[in-house]
Amino acid sequence: MYNVKTFNAIAQEGLDEFHADYQLNQTDDADAFLIRSVDLHGYDFPKNLKAIVRCGAGFNNIPLDVATENGTAVFNTPGSNANAVKELVVAMLIIASRNLFSAAQYAAQNSGADISTRTEREKTQFNGTELTGKTLAVIGVGHVGARVATAAGALGMHVIGYDPYLSANDAWHIPTTTKRAATLEEALVNADYVSVHVPKNSETTNMISTKEIALMPKGTVLLNFARGGIVDNHAVVEALDAGHLKRYMTDFGEPEILNRKDVLVTPHIGGSTLQAEANGAVQGADTIMTFLETGNVMHSVNLPSLEVPFVGKYRLTIMHQNIPNMVGQIATLLAGADVNIESMSNAARDKVAYSIIDTNNEFDFDDVVEKLEAIDAVYRVRLLKK
Numbered sequence: 001m002y003n004v005k006t007f008n009a010i011a012q013e014g015l016d017e018f019h020a021d022y023q024l025n026q027t028d029d030a031d032a033f034l035i036r037s038v039d040l041h042g043y044d045f046p047k048n049l050k051a052i053v054r055c056g057a058g059f060n061n062i063p064l065d066v067a068t069e070n071g072t073a074v075f076n077t078p079g080s081n082a083n084a085v086k087e088l089v090v091a092m093l094i095i096a097s098r099n100l101f102s103a104a105q106y107a108a109q110n111s112g113a114d115i116s117t118r119t120e121r122e123k124t125q126f127n128g129t130e131l132t133g134k135t136l137a138v139i140g141v142g143h144v145g146a147r148v149a150t151a152a153g154a155l156g157m158h159v160i161g162y163d164p165y166l167s168a169n170d171a172w173h174i175p176t177t178t179k180r181a182a183t184l185e186e187a188l189v190n191a192d193y194v195s196v197h198v199p200k201n202s203e204t205t206n207m208i209s210t211k212e213i214a215l216m217p218k219g220t221v222l223l224n225f226a227r228g229g230i231v232d233n234h235a236v237v238e239a240l241d242a243g244h245l246k247r248y249m250t251d252f253g254e255p256e257i258l259n260r261k262d263v264l265v266t267p268h269i270g271g272s273t274l275q276a277e278a279n280g281a282v283q284g285a286d287t288i289m290t291f292l293e294t295g296n297v298m299h300s301v302n303l304p305s306l307e308v309p310f311v312g313k314y315r316l317t318i319m320h321q322n323i324p325n326m327v328g329q330i331a332t333l334l335a336g337a338d339v340n341i342e343s344m345s346n347a348a349r350d351k352v353a354y355s356i357i358d359t360n361n362e363f364d365f366d367d368v369v370e371k372l373e374a375i376d377a378v379y380r381v382r383l384l385k386k
């Protein structure tokens with residue numbers, strides 16, 4: 001029996017995925033956490049915690065180094081909410097270009113018998129511009145960015161994308177009409193609209209600040225539906241005050257940008273649709289079950305991908321440091337315990353490596369697991385039985 005603890009609102013569709021071997025009993029000593037945006041920095045990870053699955057894309061709420069040290073694999077559910085974010089960004093492009101927010105506020109407050117006369121006289125203050133023919137710079141062309149690029153292209157916009165780390169798989173989803181910028185500067189200099197879709201990390205914190213905003217033409221609209229802190233709010237306020245930026249549209253409210261006519265803040269609702277929440281929860285539940293039952297790793301953000309058909313009766317999975325002689329030490333120890341290896345696979349990602357070993361013969365399970373765990377650079381050993 002496996003214990004799963006959930007944090008945040010996880011869609012029922014995902015909870016229904018778990019079969020009878022799983023208990024959703026909220027115990028702290030869980031085998032896996034299923035989470036959304038809860039901040040796990042400073043959280044005391046239980047030793048038994050084998051997996052954390054973030055239903056959604058951004059995993060900056062999870063301290064990966066602490067999780068790794070604890071032997072905990074961390075996963076996300078790539079693409080599960082990308083369409084929801086894309087639709088919100090399209091809405092924001094239109095709201096910004098047609099002054100919809102202030103126009104609706106004006107209309108709501110406009111009352112009295114002469115309402116029609118006044119409307120016709122005063123409506124010119126809300127005159128807008130059309131998106132067709134304008135240029136959108138998309139910064140980060142992954143699951144969300146590629147969809148935004150496609151939708152903007154369909155609206156007749158010119159799209160320029162910047163993403164120096166684009167995966168080959170993601171590149172398949174970018175429309176061929178999207179121009180590729182070699183540098184951030186190249187993407188920004190001709191943009192009427194700039195939309196940011198990168199993960200938040202040490203490289204992307206304040207990636208759009210005074211210098212980058214100065215590169216944009218006067219009157220640019222900036223959109224940030226990725227994370228607070230990727231765009232420097234103080235630089236935005238200065239540029240809005242100077243009339244250099246026209247508007248800032250964001251999902252991440254912070255005191256310095258609130259209560260301004262030229263800023264529209266939504267309360268982190270990019271992924272908050274029934275479909276996105278269900279997608280993320282189902283994908284998340286499946287990820288937990290696959291990992292706990294087979295040890296196979298897909299969509300992890302701290303472990304390498306490693307998928308091996310479970311051919312033997314028994315499987316050892318070993319999460320360890322990526323340093324010389326680990327595989328040699330493991331194989332020698334198993335040989336000494338009379339374990340006949342049917343299949344052994346190893347993969348590495350940065351400082352972490354992961355091994356899957358299948359065997360058909362019985363051995364002293366507890367003793368072998370204990371000895372493997374005693375190797376200094378080993379984070380966690382699991383024994384799985386078919």
Ligand SMILES: NC(=O)C1=CN([C@@H]2O[C@H](COP(=O)(O)OP(=O)(O)OC[C@H]3O[C@@H](n4cnc5c(N)ncnc54)[C@H](O)[C@@H]3O)[C@@H](O)[C@H]2O)C=CC1
Binds near residue numbers: 059079226
């Ligand atoms: N507002 C909301 O509710 C939501 C926000 N997000 C945010 O959007 C981000 C992107 O989501 P996805 O597109 O699904 O992730 P993704 O991982 O598919 O795409 C991110 C892209 O950014 C690129 N990238 C990374 N560092 C970069 C850099 N320094 N410069 C340019 N490109 C860079 C990567 O190569 C990748 O192609 C998430 O990390 C999350 O923070 C995602 C979903 C919902």
Ligand SMILES: O=C(O)C(=O)COP(=O)(O)O
Binds near residue numbers: 036
């Ligand atoms: O997937 C993401 O990165 C998001 O920001 C969505 O957050 P949420 O799950 O809606 O709290």
